[in-house]
Every structure is written in structure tokens, then in C-alpha cells.
Amino acid sequence: MVKLNEHYQELQQNYLFSEVARRAAAFAAEHPDRDVIRLSIGDVTRPLAPAVVEAMARAAREMGSADTFRGYGPEQGYAFLREAIRDDYAGRGVAVDADEIFVSDGAKSDLGNFTDLFARENTVLIPDPVYPVYVDTNVMDGRNLVYLPGSTENGFLPGPPDFPVDIVYLCSPNNPTGAAYNRAQLQAWVDYANGCGAVLLYDAAYEVFITDPDLPRSIFEIPGARTCAVEFCSFSKTAGFTGTRCGYTVVPRELSRGGQQLHQMWYRRQTTKFNGVSYIVQRGAAAVFTDEARDQVRQAVDYYRENARIIAAGLDALGFQYTGGVNSPYIWLRCPAGMGSWAFFDYLLENAAVVGTPGAGFGPCGEGYFRLTAFGDRARTREAMERIAALFRP
């Protein structure tokens, strides 16, 4: 009889977002007169740039004509898109080859699938609090997990530990804390990984929100990263592609361990278990880098940045402690008056009809914290902060 992967039974059910939705819905049902505002979602709300829409509609029409129809494309993505991504990196002073870029249907898929390349017998260092996918995908494979505690003391930007590990996840700007590593901090991580032979899995999904020129947007801005790091990127937050689905992963050729080159392994993995991203979507993604779309895309990002600024300014006025709000779409606040994450959730829902996300859902170190997001509507965001101010104004 077939033996199933027993590690699936070790997975914890993550009830975070369903529990948030359940409590918010119950509140709305009990209080039909109250106007509930949700600052809990990690999903974008602004429409795609017109130039991106037009590129996809054009590509769809190409598929309808025998002369311009496209069948199977390269598993790692069309050259037109990989070269556009390479040029975008070059414009930020980062040199990567087009064939080091692997286009995919999103960073979540790549982060999960990349664990295929590693043996079971590895110790994985995972920040806490964190995006739950890093934990779950490694539990599924039965790897040993070690948590790296984030706290107000280290600004939720923990440095390397004083013991060796094999695999390290970093997310900067971080989901959920909004904190972003600076150059010196990332250099310490790169030196650590090169020192002990670890691989850094660097999640840069939120890099577009960085405005401070002293904060790196790519791990490959750091000397030495090409021998230890893989970078996961996404069009989801950069260009509103959460429902359109496109991302890319950069695997430098210099990255090898024990004589095996990770670039070659990932190429083999993707050509065997993946068949490339829709031509139509790749045309849309490539259009993001055109001059016309760049301005349109920047407007959406600026919209979210202004929401983040409004939330941060509101918390500043109340004397709340938080990370993020700049260089990030997330604001990670310390719950006032020593409240726990879920207690604050309920308090805010009942007294201000504002929904956020309890930090405890992102890991034990998230207890006592709370996440607000800048991805909502402008007027609603203002209104939510006015309600919070009315509730907590001294």
C-alpha cells in the first residue's frame, strides 16, 4: 500500500486569516449598522496599469491568429521578459544575467518549490514572526527548523546567530513587520552564509516600497551574495499582479555546494515540473518595464505609500510603537496597554469597527503586536485612522 508523506500530519492548521474573517463577519452580522473597515488584507486593490492591460489584450489576440499563435514557450520564461528584468536590475546597478532569471507564476510557488533542491537533513533558520509559507513548506519535507526571534530590541531585524545553519530565510522589507535590513546588516548575513556554507533564500517581494537610498532593494547589491543567495521577486505588489500571477527567481551561476550548481538544479527542476508562464501574462509583465507603464505603476505604489504614511502619522500622534510604514506597505504596531494580539483585535473591532491582523498569527514573537496594511482605499484608510485616534487619543 502506498505510504503517504507523514510530515503533512505535522502541519499546523493556520487559522489566522480565516479566524480574522470569521470574527469580522460575526461582528458585521451582529451590528448591521456599523461600517466595518478592513486594514487586514495583504492583497492589492488598485487596477493594473493601462499599458499592462493593453499588452495582455494584444497578446490574447496574437494567440487567436495562426501567424502569431504561440505554443510551448521556454520553461524559464521568454527572453523578452528575462531581458527586461535584467535591464531593470542593471538600472539599479545590479548585474545579473538574463539566464540567471527564472520567470514563474509567483514567488509563493518558487519559495515552496525551491525546497525540492535540498536534502531532508538540513537545519533551516526562519525569522519569527514570519510569512507562514517558509515554515510550512519545510515542515512538509521534515526538515529541522530553528527560529530567529524578532523583537522591539532588534527592531525585528535579527542578525546571524553564533552557530551554523544550512538554509536561511530572509524577507526584507519584512512581512509582517515592515522592517527592512540596511546594507551593513545584509553584509553580515552574506558573510555568515559564505562562512558556514548556508544558502540565503531572500524574499524581495516588497522591494518596490523601499524609498530610502541607503536600504538595498536586492541581496545582489551586497558583495559576496552571488556565492550564497537566491532572490525571490514578484510582480504582485510591484505592479498589482496578485490575480494575474507572475514572479521571478534569480539563481546566480556562482552558487554551488558540494560540487552541485543550484542554477543547474533549478533549471532541471523547472524544466521537469513546470511548463512556463502564460505568454499573455509574460507580455503583461514585460510591459511593466516600459516607460509608459512605469509611470502608471508608480502611481499605484505611491498610492499605497501615502496610505502607509497616513497610518504611520496617525500612530505617531498617538505615541504608538511600530515598525514599517516607510519602505514597506505594512505597519507592525505594539498593542497598547499591554494587550495581547487577539484582545486588541477584538477591542479595535468592537470600538472602532476596524479590522487588522493579530501578530500572534505570524509566530510566537508576534504576540502583543498587530499588523495594519496600506493596500486599502485612501478615504477608508483615513477614516480608520480617525476612528483609532478618537479611541486612543490621550
Add this chain to the structure above:
Amino acid sequence: MVKLNEHYQELQQNYLFSEVARRAAAFAAEHPDRDVIRLSIGDVTRPLAPAVVEAMARAAREMGSADTFRGYGPEQGYAFLREAIRDDYAGRGVAVDADEIFVSDGAKSDLGNFTDLFARENTVLIPDPVYPVYVDTNVMDGRNLVYLPGSTENGFLPGPPDFPVDIVYLCSPNNPTGAAYNRAQLQAWVDYANGCGAVLLYDAAYEVFITDPDLPRSIFEIPGARTCAVEFCSFSKTAGFTGTRCGYTVVPRELSRGGQQLHQMWYRRQTTKFNGVSYIVQRGAAAVFTDEARDQVRQAVDYYRENARIIAAGLDALGFQYTGGVNSPYIWLRCPAGMGSWAFFDYLLENAAVVGTPGAGFGPCGEGYFRLTAFGDRARTREAMERIAALFRP
């Protein structure tokens, strides 16, 4: 130091299609006057149906407007598409629930990723010759492989062995042999799997080519399949989606082993390591099932079927042995005069300037066989068969 997955070093480089392309290109360079016809590709060539194109262009425009913009969708696919697929099954007399259907970016991804659900310690039964992905994805995980020999004697439709295994791959209509199992043969497989607790991974990517009403198009037409089988389907060959990317996998709720339900495990796998298919592509896939598109899609399939008939008729006239040609876009012929696969490849290329695929590339049992495909242009297919006839006419 990180330990990489050592099984990747056990993978054989599959040079089949690159070697075919290399030899064909070398021939064309040496003989610029010769007109080379390729009947080697497994990729479609007819454009998408106008109704599908229009649905995708409309969906792209929806994404460009704040009112109709879509962010993250359900990982397992939108209800509108899962329900359309369910209704299509129902129209063929097969009852599956919409929530047993998982929409993905293609059958290749699902076939590869589904192995995540199995422990390493399983014996996998794989037909020979076969689509190389079944072998490679299990080598990557270090599973024990047992091959099931196909031959002229069993019509390349081998039945269950007289020993138990844990996982069985079946592909019907088969790639590369074009052979399709009948009801009694599939019933024997279902009874075998239920008897020994094996899971049947049933690749139905070519089901649309079945015209014989006595041949099942779904494993779920067979009593008992819901407790042992998973079915992998694709819009690639059904509706020309090789470059558009959409497929689906049906995991029945009754399928569990050792107390674990595979439906629940696949749901957890996909919600953790996947974020759904592009909304635009899902709208295109759903349009395939509209009355307008059905006729348009059928025209393309009929076009390939007629190509297959032309190839088969040509081989009949020459007295060649083959499988496929009906109920399949593939024609799998025995090389004449005892030639080996690659010897016949070279002979056909040099003497008729026709490119096919050597059977030996699909496994040891493919030696001495050769694959032609019906996915090419009509006039070119006719021309190729005239050249083959001129070469082999007695």
C-alpha cells in the same frame, strides 16, 4: 553546509528533443535546397478559438478597472471554472464535485508536484515507453522505479503485474504510443489498485482525441476508481493552451490511505505552494465550455484528427505496423526493415527530409519504433506522407 538533494545527480540528461533538433538543423544547414517537414513536435499549431481570445481580452480589461479588478483568487481555481469543468464531466456521465477539481497551470506541474504527497519509500510502476516526466520526478525524490514493458504483443497497453506496487502511472491515450485502454482493461487496473492499496495517477491529457464510444475518456467512468485514482487533465491539447497554460486535477474525496485523505493533502499542498492560475487565463479556460467556443475548439481537434487519419492511411497503404492514429494525435510505428529508431530517423531525414521522433528516446521498449504527430499543418502532413510513400512503396 547545506546538503543538496543528491538524487538530482541520478537524473539522466534527456537529450531526445535537443538531439532531434540538432540533427534536423545540421541537415537543413548542409542541404539548404531541401524542404524539411517536421512531424516531430508534440505542440499544437492551431490558434485559440475566437471566443476564448475574446474572454481573455475582456478579463484583461476587467483587471484595468478598479470596479472589476481581481486580486488573489482561490488557490484551487475560481468556482466559475471548476463548475464548468464539473458540468463538462456530467455531460459525459461522470459525477465529480466542483471542489474535487483543482485548477492549475498545467498537467505537467500537477504530475510533478503531486509526488510531494508520497513518502520516499514507495515502489512506482511506470509504463515503458512513456512521457519522461513520470520517471524524472520520481528519480528526483529517490523512489524505487519498476518498469512495465509495452510491446506489439500487448498493443502497448500492458495490464497489471502479478506483484503489488504502491503508485501506478497510466497515460491513455498514450504519449508516445497513441494506444488507448478500453473499459475492461481500465477496470483491471482499478481492481488491481484497490486490491493492493496502490494509487493510480491517470494522465488524461489526450482524452479529447477519443472518438470510439467504447473507450473511456475518464478513469472515473470505471466503477471503483474513486477509491484509488487521481486524474490529470489539460486544456493544452483540448483547446490549444500549450502556451496559455491551464490544466486541472481531480482528486476524489473517497481516496485515502492509512487514514490520510489525499484530497485534503493536495488542498494543503496547493494552498501552501501555489497561488492559483491567472484570472485572465481562467476566464479563457471557462470560455472553452461555452456553446460558441465548443464548435470552434472542435474544429481544431478535428483538424488534427484528420491529419492523424492521413498519416495512418499512408502507413496502411505501405503495410507499416503502428498503434494510434485513431483516438490519439500520435502515430507510433514500427521502423521498417528492422531499423533501429535513430537509424530510421536518419534514413527518413536524408531520403525524405521528414523529421519524426525516435521511439528509443521514450524508454528502452521504444527502440525500433518511431513517433509521428498530427499537430502539424495539413498540406505539410500530406506532403510528408507522399514523400514517405515514394520512399517505401513496394
